[in-house]
Amino acid sequence: MKLDPAIRDQVLATVPSLRAFAISLCGNIDRADDLVQETLLRALAHIDSFEPGTNMPAWLFTILRNLFRSEYRKRRREVEDAEGRYAETLKSHPEQTGRVEFEEFRTALAKLPADQREALILVGASGFSYDDAAAICGCAVGTIKSRVNRARTRLADLLAIDSVDDFGPDRATRAVLAGGGRN
């Protein structure tokens, strides 16, 4: 039996935002596309477990996130050079934001703990409800709310502070700053 074209179209329609989420997780567009590809393979192989009428994006995001957690995180060291690669993938960004400001934002986002960044992206960019985001991340709604709040607060702090010394002793943070060419 072939896949219902309506379901197929729902999958296709979710691919662009799946990629955007994957890039925010991987920090690198090539690995993000690999991750999306694996997600699609996995999803279509198990399409029977998708209940028509339920939230296709949430279902696919959950699969992608689980794949990322189980496989891709082992290669975490690669994420440290994500900064430069990510910049390459985003050569043309929307004009309403100044380039310097945009780069600062991206650098700040990269400094957030992964859990907070993920929650912020799901709620603030992907447009998922707190409930859906909690389901995708396999945690309580309150946990998601708290992560989003902490992410926003931390970002606001980072974006308001220019001195490297204010960012604390974290090694990865310094690497990002050094690679980012600021100061």
Next chain:
Amino acid sequence: MGERGKDDAMKHRKTNLEPVAEKPESQDPMARPATTSPHKEARLGREVQARIGQQLRAMYNDVVNQGVPQHLADLVRRLSDQDQD
């Protein structure tokens, strides 16, 4: 266009974005909590939050607007036409 003006505005963003001007320079950085307390968060300017939301979506939509890469579209179509398990 308007880029220079924005960059200039950037230099002053500390005051623009945080009208409640909270201490950053004067305070011992080690005294800053790793994650901020709820009452501090409540003081976050609406402007800052709006700016963060806007940049987040701009970054995200930049990728979304690239659409579906051909190889992924082909993959989905190919798998959809196969017999399911």
